[in-house]
Amino acid sequence: MKEVNSLHEFYENLEKAEKTALLLVKSGTENSDCAFVNLMNALNESEMQLLYADVSTVRDIHPVFSINSVPSLLIFSGAELKNVVKACQSVDFYRNLLHSSFFVSASTGESKPSKKVTVYSTPTCSWCNTLKTWLNKNGVRYRDVDISKDQNAAQELVRRSGQQGVPQTDVNGRIVVGFDQNKLKDLLGI
Numbered sequence: 060m061k062e063v064n065s066l067h068e069f070y071e072n073l074e075k076a077e078k079t080a081l082l083l084v085k086s087g088t089e090n091s092d093c094a095f096v097n098l099m100n101a102l103n104e105s106e107m108q109l110l111y112a113d114v115s116t117v118r119d120i121h122p123v124f125s126i127n128s129v130p131s132l133l134i135f136s137g138a139e140l141k142n143v144v145k146a147c148q149s150v151d152f153y154r155n156l157l158h159s160s161f162f163v164s165a166s167t168g169e170s171k172p173s174k175k176v177t178v179y180s181t182p183t184c185s186w187c188n189t190l191k192t193w194l195n196k197n198g199v200r201y202r203d204v205d206i207s208k209d210q211n212a213a214q215e216l217v218r219r220s221g222q223q224g225v226p227q228t229d230v231n232g233r234i235v236v237g238f239d240q241n242k243l244k245d246l247l248g249i
Contacts, residue, residue, distance in 0.1 A: 060099060060109040066119040069110065076108035079135040080157065083121055086113045090182070093147035094130035101153035109157075128208055132156075144191070145203050146182035152192050174247055176201035177229040179216050183207075187226040190238045197249050201228075 060082070063069045073079050082098055084091035095111065102109065112120050114129055124133060124140060132144040134156070144156065178194070178201050180187030194201055206213035206225060217223055220234045228235045230246040243249070 060095075060102070060111055063110050063112050063120075064117055066117075066123060069112065069120055072108065072110055073135060073138055077137060078107040080107050080109050081120075081133040081135070082109070082111040083114055083126055083129050083131045083133070084111060085115050085129045088129070090147045091130045094132070097147060097150045098132070098153050100150045101157055107157050128205060142200055143203065145205055148188065148191075152188065152195070155192065156195055174199075174231050175229075176231075176247070178203050179206050179212065179227040179229070180225050181205060181207040184225050186238050190226045190228065193238070193240070193243075197247070199247055199249075 061072070063072060063081075069081065080098075082094060084095055086092075098109070114121050121127070121129075121131075124143070126133070126143070128145055130145070130147060132148075132153075133140060134142045134144070148156075176194070176199055178187070178191060180191070180203060182205060191201075191203065204212050206216060213223075216227055216234075220227055220236055222236050224236065226238060228243065230243070233246060235242050235246065
């Protein structure tokens with residue numbers, strides 16, 4: 060894993076590879092250290108370029124990608140940001156992510172319209188991590204909202220679903236409470 064020290068240096072490295080992952084961390088914090096170690100342990104055989112930046116010294120990268128919490132792993136295909144994974148994840152989660160999850164070859168023929176998927180979660184929720192791992196394995200791109208840090212999102216979610224628990228998944232405006240695979244498969248066309 061290679062350290063980058065500026066947005067300019069990141070963009071230079073981004074141009075060199077088809078697949079890139081950038082881990083944004085704050086050194087010395089438990090979650091960032093956990094994410095760094097688990098990602099390093101998941102690196103075997105990855106074809107992806109792996110970069111990291113410490114936001115306590117590199118201040119120009121995270122605002123460009125609207126990252127307001129670390130650790131955050133940004134996944135790129137070429138120069139296009141494909142996904143953001145927040146918090147420390149397990150070694151297996153990172154391994155699946157790096158080896159297969161987001162880089163599925165484009166299909167020929169008609170393509171289905173993409174679904175707008177948002178997962179509402181908290182870093183300590185095991186079912187949230189299970190849901191995100193399942194979405195990753197199925198190649199579903201999603202936005203992850205940590206409601207423990209976003210009170211407005213938490214209140215809006217309760218207003219919409221009537222439920223306080225997580226995970227909750229918004230698929231094109233329809234809320235799925237919990238990890239209901241059958242309902243998610245139906246809504247996502249899996």
